Amino acid sequence: MEARRPPAPIERIGSPGPLDSWFVESGLFDKKAGSDEADLRAALEPREVIYLLADGPLQSASWSSRNTTFVWTAMMRSSFSSVTSEISAAATTPRC
Incomplete structure (x- = not known):
């Protein structure tokens, strides 16, 4: 790759x-x-x-504290939280 x-x-x-x-x-x-x-x-x-x-x-x-802060802040936003919930659901859904 x-x-x-x-x-x-x-x-x-x-x-x-x-x-x-x-x-x-x-x-x-x-x-x-x-x-x-x-x-x-x-x-x-x-x-x-x-x-x-x-x-x-x-x-x-290694991750910088700025990157960590950015990710946590984004995750706290409601629109991003709904997207990550959908991604998590999709990731745990078995594929046939």
Whole structure:
């Protein structure tokens, strides 16, 4: 699997325009929302934390207190809690 990854990550959402396109293409919005730099930062921060969750153990990386705080804060939000509940339910549902 490591052989398929490029040596350096390719940033595909490096400005508000591609973020808007991603929102529309993923079905989150019907039309471009007019994202700005603050929206871009708000979208990229959780992506990077999720990346650390997935890739950190592979690299034997330790978690910073900032990442831990970010995850706990996100988990306390009601919308995120419902999403994590759905993910947990899906993860424990047997697949045939």
